[in-house]
Amino acid sequence: MAPNHPGGELAPVPPDGRRARGLTAAQVAERTARGEVNDVPLRSSRSTADIVRANVLTRFNAIIGVLWLVMLVVAPVQDSLFGYVILANTGIGILQELRAKKTLDSLAVVGEARPTVRRDGATERISTAGLVLGDVIEIGPGEKIAVDGRCLEADGLEVDESLLTGEPEPAVKQPGDELLSGSFVVAGTGAFTATKVGREAYAARLTEEASRFTLVHSELRSGVSVILKYVAWMMVPTALALAVSQLVAYGRDFKGSVARAVGGIVPMVPEGLVLLTSVAFAIGVIRLGRHRCLVQELPAIEGLARVDTVCLDKTGTLTEGGVSVTELRTLDGSDEREVRAVLAALGGTDPRPNASLRAIIEAFPEARPGGRPPAGPAAPVLPFSSARGYSAATLDGGEAPRTWLLGAPDVLLPAAHPQLAAAARLDEQGLRVLLLARAARGRGAHDPDVAAGARPAALVVLEQRLRPDAPDVLRYFVAERVGTKVLSGDNAVSVGAVAARLGLPGAEDPLDARTLPDDPDGMAEAVERGTVFGRVAPRQKQAMVGALQSRGHVVAMTGDGVNDVLALKDADIGVSMGSGSEATRAVAQVVLLDDSFAALPAVVAEGRRVIGNITRVATLFLLKTVYSVLLAVLVVLFRVEYPFLPRHLTLLATLTIGVPAFLLALAPNTERARPHFVRQVMRYALPGGVLMGAATFATYMLARGHYTGPGALTAETSAATLTLFLVSLWVLAIVARPYTWWRICLVPAMGLCFLLVLTVPELQRFFALKLIGMAVPWAAVAVAVVASAGLELVWRRAGRRATV
Template sequence: MADFQSELKGLSEEEVRQRVGEGKVNISSNLKTKSVKRIFYDNICTLFNAINVVLFIALLVVGSYKNMLFMGIVLANITIGIVQEIRSKISVDKLTILSEKKVSVLRNGKIIEISKEEIVLDDILVLSRGSQIPADCVVCKGECKINESLLTGESDLILKKENDELLSGSFIASGKCFAKVNKVGADCYAAKINNEAKYIKKVNSQILKSFNFIIKLCTFVIFPIGIFFFFRQFGIQGGDIQGTVVSTVAAIDGMIPKGMILLTSTVLAVSVIRMSSKKVLVQEMYSIESLARVDVLCLDKTGTLTTDKMNVTDIINFVADENEVKTALSSIVSASDEINATLYAIKDCVGETKPLNCSKFVPFSSETKWSGGTFYNGKSYVIGAAEFVFPDREKYKEVFDEIEKISQTVRILVLASSDCAISESEIPQNLTPMAIVLIKDTLRDNVNETVNYFKEQGVTLKVISGDSVKTVKNIALDTGIEGAENAVDMTTITTDDELYEAAEKYNVFGRVTPIQKKKLVIALKNHGHSVAMTGDGVNDVLALKEADCSVAMASGSDAARNVSQLVLVNNDFASMPDVVAEGRRTINNLERSSSLYMVKTIYSVILSIFFIFFHMQYPFEPIQLTLIGAFTVGIPSFVLALQPNKNIIKGNFTFNIIARALPAVVCVVTNIITAAIVCKFIALPTDEFSTICVYTTAISCMLLVIRLSLPVNALRAVMLAVCTAGIVLGSIFFGQFFSLAPLSIDGLVLLAILVAATIVIFNILFSLAQYLVKNYTIVYATYKRILVKICVSIKRLIHKIIIRGKKNDIQ
């Protein structure tokens, strides 16, 4: 390096300043985590929050302060979302800072260290073993072997000589060189891949889609209903603005399932904390649901299924004894200037065996597939692929016969010796077979158990790697990936149609380019799959961004971590089953608890429309809904949402929660409309009518809580007791605060009749709802068939009318 340094001077300070002024600086274009400002904006500026602020202001203006308690839920929801996202941002930014290293550059004839963002165009980089290339450059002095696996997924080392290009993001595996920067910032290869991933990724969450649908629907319904309802109630209440606003807010507030959104944020935040204890960092809360629903999991080979290590599983000797074989192997390792997993495996195998001094050594290359040297004992030792070391298969038949007997999925190398010296890069003559060395990638701990877990859960595993097809196939076979024997070489896939078919047909892919990885994920999604993707390199970024759920290893590239929704901090694929189990517990419980919130949303919409046309005061005040909500929705939903649940997620989230909510909705609406009509005939006071509505609604909702709590355990039994006691004691001791009136004999009789009918009707309807939820697929298929038949019948009818009309015109 000193000789090179005397020939090269690098840029002067003036030249550096000039390039900085021209903007030719290696400004990082890595994908960044979301800014704190953006996090606050995304959590505060939502349609949900806007609606609640309008309602809050309306109550504030008329001075109805006790009815403003619902804003506590809104503020809690905002706080949880902001805290969780900032927490994840800090964790990921720390990982990025820890992985950042200084870069050595030659300036004014001296080697100095700077950050990679201070590099300018035409800088001379000083690169040696272990250096990561920070910007695209061209070798101007020296030579090296580089590892481009983070860019291409290909693990073979590539020799780079003078005038060869080095791509940013790759690593120097061996050798030393000076390289001149020819591209900086966004023009670099790695930056271009990152830039393709710089788009806002929509979260594939049924829960989020359901919430957005409900909120949008409520928004369209709220404003017209709110306006009509306000003027209708204003007339009924004789121009009392405060009473009218309170009634209107109560009606509108009931339509918004804000408790459901708070519950979801809280439960997902709890899941995030639980996952962090298992060394899993969650950057997007709803990705917990996405991973729990996936039916295809795409895996990278290196870093996911395997570690970066290899190990020698066996050595099959020929004429040489064990000591001679170990001496030859130790000598080759000692003479080699490379750093790679194969040589480390051999080094571990030979242990403290003393190596021989080397007089001439030829390093391994992807063209020759062998390496070796001539040593001071007068012998030459060579190691490499059998077909390259022994091109004459007949002459060395015993070697190839022995290889044929090997059934393990291993990498096979042969060791040979010769009395002839190595000349240049030509393999020596008269080689004598010494041994067959069996080497294999080291599988991650518990990887087989993890693979079996996903297979048992009905998740299809697909290995997508830039490595050779043979290597990927062997690893997939070892880990038990189904269909590994039919591994496909993606260099043979030339059209998008072929890729689309291959994505569904095969499970193991080798020689995959970054663009093909992305296309495979898209193809799988187009086949109707929910797709998760794991990866650690720049070559995985596009596919990670496209997947429904993306999982990165913490040891991987900054870009891979920043675009991923989940980061495995300990780089352990075995954490995945825990993540899936946590997701299923969360989603199944949220689905069950969300039904409680949907009850109020649906009956509030129906009742608001009813009381626009029915000349009677709306029966609820916001404070009464707070009492009902606290003990029939709030407390039960949180208890049920945190219970163990490992069931496979089935059906559609929106359909399931609405189906379970409808029995209670039917009972609430029927009771209130019936009570409203009866009160017109028996002249029951308005305050008694309101009280009956509160009691019947509370009972209908409690029946739903009881059914959702089955089977009852100790915690659920306590919860049911507390909720029942809360409603009873609140009604007795705080009746005036909750605007509840004592009931007359007529009121008590009406209440008793309604309660008895509610118990019978609810249980019949809920049993029907459970059947529909369990048979969602059949129900949905039947619905589609009926809809298609109706459409076909209408089409035929229209066709007949048109034909008949034409005949009439002719006549």
């Protein structure tokens, strides 16, 4: 790509009072041909090459591949079955991730930010990837700045750069100022020229993404990596010792010794665990895609399972985004015609009005586009900001220009003002109330103390429509013991009334966030105790999320407005509405494209299903690793032949791990995920694997003392295989709990398949399994029963320790 030059051939800055026309079609085509395009890839999914590489080029695939090639040379085809299984597993993993990629990419296109650019003097919305160097881009409240640029036009433009620079206060931008990609507009409007695009942009240089975000931590993936690292360290010396013992110590034929050595090494590799994790994540993405949920980071599915607290913004979440004016109350003898005229004029001052101002525009036709306000702005307006709680504009009209304010009554008026009582009565009904006030004489819109001494002129009463699905969602969270906190910038009493109408427990005691303690411990205690909070500033939302996290909570934050961005970014899981601002969609890990609040239970349930099932089936894989290592150690210490060929363990792994684990990983599971994945899994896998290995080796040694003659080794192997299968089947019965009809059928179905192998002559010969006599097979069953009882006790003890 050609370099970006801030001072290069860009769109010219127009003289004052003129509007920049932007690039021509010919200039866009020329710059596209030169590669001066915003070619930052979507972060929704990996490339196809990355997916194939991640599934094929793994440490354990390399080990299995080498062993497979060895077995193809020295042993019959049935001893090479494990290699074909690995090929099939890898193929399944690739196909599922490609399906997930297709789902993610299609949803990402729907949810992608589409900046407004000027080209040939007209405005149009294009994809972020379609921006070229020198484009003139319009921006407004809640929009993310997609590329670096130089400000051309600014009307009260305030930009929050905290995600990039850490500066807490929004920066006021004037023409000529630099704008950084990854920042977002909190107030005002403007336009800028793109000076750096693609990977040359500021945020792209930081993270190779569109902006600087904290990626979701995946305890599951990091835990699996830790397990695999220790397995590799343990496997290498054990495998070497086993190979030497089989090749040197016993004088067997070379091919038979290699086959037995490989039979001991292959089951040490928990190769299916990584595959199953990837497949479960991928299928989770596909299932959420059916609910029109865009998962922008795959590990976010895991984070959803661990969520125990959900923070909700009221507007756009509990209530629908739109509002309507239901009443206008003039105050202190104000003239209603003047008030209506002023509201009409204020509605016409903002080219990108928020929901409340749009309702005012609808209520007063003079403010509609194409209408003619009776008074126009005499000076730059102060746009609405959640941090301020009001907007201001100086209007011509009457004897002299007068500054008017529109915002929250309890922000614009002192605490003891008599008009607050009327506003409070309306708040108690769950209505939103705005105050129109006159600023003191001589104060302009941008005066820092413009609200001081303001005189109330009218109350504008707005009705908010409740989401019909909100009560069911809140009841779901209560039933699942997920704490719910409502954090809103609106009046606390009004928010509490809305939450109470929805049946949220604790809504009857709303708190004004301005009264919360400043110290972290005090805030954490207050936030943990309370349920509904009003007048929450954007920075406070961020601090309140952090306070909950400091108490050990896993927090999901939902929101749709620019005031939610900081909290969404810091939450463990950020959930944005699809119609929300570009900034919220950009920092969220999950985007509800249809704005369906009812999708939240499905999102949380899917996360629980994935992580809960993976935690359970991981036990199956790691038990195999533990007992395989123990068997190899015992074989070396007792200087005997390894009891199994690769075909035996391939059969056992398929019937007791492979097929069941795949089915169990996709089953419903509503159990909330617990932390410390490695500790949870190893709490059972380690003692359970030792029991299984010891029981299997005991049966093998018992059979060695009983059988003699040419068929002795086959009989010994068959007895040991019977014990190991029965014990593994009991482990499957434990992991499959709680039982449903198909889980009840799963365990005997696997047992029936093994019985067919033992009774059908062709299968007996193929797998080299044949039980001889009665004494040893029944002894093998008895050993399996004792070991299964021990495994049951270990499981129950591990379960009790996990709940402590």
